[in-house]
Amino acid sequence: MKKKVILIAAVAALAVLLLIYPENCLNSARYGLNLWMSAVFPALFPFMAASFLLLDTGIVRLVSHIFAPVTRALFYAPGESAYVFLASAMSGYPVGARLSAELYANQQITETEAQRIVRFTSVSGPVFITGTVCTGLLKLPEAGVYLAAAHYLSAVAVGILFGIFTRRLRLKRRQTPRLRFNEAISQFKQDASQCPPVGEMLANSVEKALIVLLKVGGFIVLFSVVLEMLSVTGLMDLLGWVYMPVAKTAGFGSEGAQAMLYGGVEMTSGCARAAVLNLPIHIKLPMVAGIITFGGMCIHMQTTAMTTSSGLKPKRFLLAKSIQAILAFGFTSLFLTLFPLSTAASNIGADTKTAAYSGVIFAAASLIVLLIIKIWQRRSKHSAFPLAR
Numbered sequence: 113m114k115k116k117v118i119l120i121a122a123v124a125a126l127a128v129l130l131l132i133y134p135e136n137c138l139n140s141a142r143y144g145l146n147l148w149m150s151a152v153f154p155a156l157f158p159f160m161a162a163s164f165l166l167l168d169t170g171i172v173r174l175v176s177h178i179f180a181p182v183t184r185a186l187f188y189a190p191g192e193s194a195y196v197f198l199a200s201a202m203s204g205y206p207v208g209a210r211l212s213a214e215l216y217a218n219q220q221i222t223e224t225e226a227q228r229i230v231r232f233t234s235v236s237g238p239v240f241i242t243g244t245v246c247t248g249l250l251k252l253p254e255a256g257v258y259l260a261a262a263h264y265l266s267a268v269a270v271g272i273l274f275g276i277f278t279r280r281l282r283l284k285r286r287q288t289p290r291l292r293f294n295e296a297i298s299q300f301k302q303d304a305s306q307c308p309p310v311g312e313m314l315a316n317s318v319e320k321a322l323i324v325l326l327k328v329g330g331f332i333v334l335f336s337v338v339l340e341m342l343s344v345t346g347l348m349d350l351l352g353w354v355y356m357p358v359a360k361t362a363g364f365g366s367e368g369a370q371a372m373l374y375g376g377v378e379m380t381s382g383c384a385r386a387a388v389l390n391l392p393i394h395i396k397l398p399m400v401a402g403i404i405t406f407g408g409m410c411i412h413m414q415t416t417a418m419t420t421s422s423g424l425k426p427k428r429f430l431l432a433k434s435i436q437a438i439l440a441f442g443f444t445s446l447f448l449t450l451f452p453l454s455t456a457a458s459n460i461g462a463d464t465k466t467a468a469y470s471g472v473i474f475a476a477a478s479l480i481v482l483l484i485i486k487i488w489q490r491r492s493k494h495s496a497f498p499l500a501r
Contacts, residue, residue, distance in 0.1 A: 129341045136340050144336030147380060148329040155239040156328070157321055159203030160210070164317040167214055168308070171195075186268070188275035192221055193229045201264060204237025205411050209418040209426070210324055217422035226424050228278065231432035232271030234415060236263060236404050244380070245400060249387035255397055255453060262401050262443035270436045274428075327417050335378040335410040348373060365391070368399060375403030378410045394448045401444040406437035 130137045166172070176191025183189045192215055200208035209230050216226040241263060242256030308316075342348045352369045364372065367389050375382020382403040389396055412430065419426055 126338065126341060129345065130337070133341065133344055136344055137337050140336045140340035141333050144333035145329070147336075148332045151240070151244055152328060152332065153325055155237060156203055156207070156325060159199065159237075160207055160321040160324060161317045163199045163203070163207065163211060164214070164320045165313055167211070167218075168313045168316065172215070172220065186275060187228070187232065187271040188278045189228050189271070190221055190225055193225075193233065193271075196229055197233045197235075197267075200233045200235050200237075202237065204240055205234060205407060206324075206328065206414040206418045208233035208235065209415040213419040213422040213424045216424050223424060226419075227427050228271075228274060230415065230419070230424075230426050231274055231429060232267050232436075234407070234411070234429070234433065235267045236407070241404060245383050245387075245404065249384055250396075250400070251387075252393075252453075255393075258397060258444055258447050258451075258453070259401050259404065262440045262447060263405055265443055266405055266436045266439035269439050270432050273435065274432065324418065328414055331410050331414050331417070332378070332380075335408070335413075336381070339374060339377050339381055342377070364395070364399065365389075368395075371399065372403065375408055376406065377408050379403050379406070379408040382408065393453055394445065397448060397453075398441045398444040402437040402441040405440035406433050 172192055172195050175195040178191070179194030180191030183191050183193045187193060196208055196211045196215070199211055212221070212226045212229045212233065215221045215229075216223060221229070238256075238260060241259050242253070246256040246259060247253045339348075342351075348370065351373050352366060356366060356369055368386070368391065371382050371385035371389060373382075374385050383400055386396060386400050386403060391399075412433070415426055415429060
């Protein structure tokens, strides 16, 4: 009851502030909408539509069979987590949460498995890390390899840590039959033969992707306005003063504390503020890595929204992202110590278009897989020996 009262009071205060500062609200909403239209939507839509399309084909069963030994050993999670992690790593927030919820809704994984998968597959995409942040904000394309390596390595580390914790609690894991590879292929062919028509699959995938991205856009606009309201009322300065002792210990200073606070609410704004700080690169880059990895409350709310429709409630997600952010900060500092940025030969993020093209390639590959599946489906209908499970 207390939480609801606090929430109602906060919403009422926000409504009043919107009336007092209408121009600030309008400008911040335009900023969030422009960010969604110019960067988020083009980067996420091809991946997300293709991912939903592949879910309908049953290819997740084949991928889970191939990677099940690895995911069980590292994360104490089913093989489906490998597909979710790969799709999320190629596209970004909040694809990991949405695909986990989809698998749970289709009863392909249990609730506890879905919760474990969400914790370590919620990652940012290469377009944002190497393009938006390193090339666009930091003006340092060669830093992309540091941030990307630390980001994904910290996610794997969190998966391993929570896997160890789960084993010690002796939680039950869903028992699935160990199939040979040819048996897994047979099951995949059987699933492929039962696919709905291509037009229906494409329409469903596009519709799901658009609904998800509209929700994401709404959260980005909302939190852009919230940040502006916190700034104009001076609440952000007050929070920065409270956070100052921790920031000084870490070597951030007052402006660094402000950037971390903004990143704690919305990561793009936090990265933009961190990028213009007059700090050494060995302090600024780990700070940006921590902001991206934590994701901010905007990403946390998106994750909750993506899983609510399936009845899945992410547990320990805030703890997992906090640990991952600390690890990403540490990994980035370690990489900069071992491989100074001045000697970096990688130019992974030099062109944002190169990263964006990967979405089109992924979508095209998905369509090729779909075409092969439909050929199998047609041949199985005309064959005297239909495909068996």
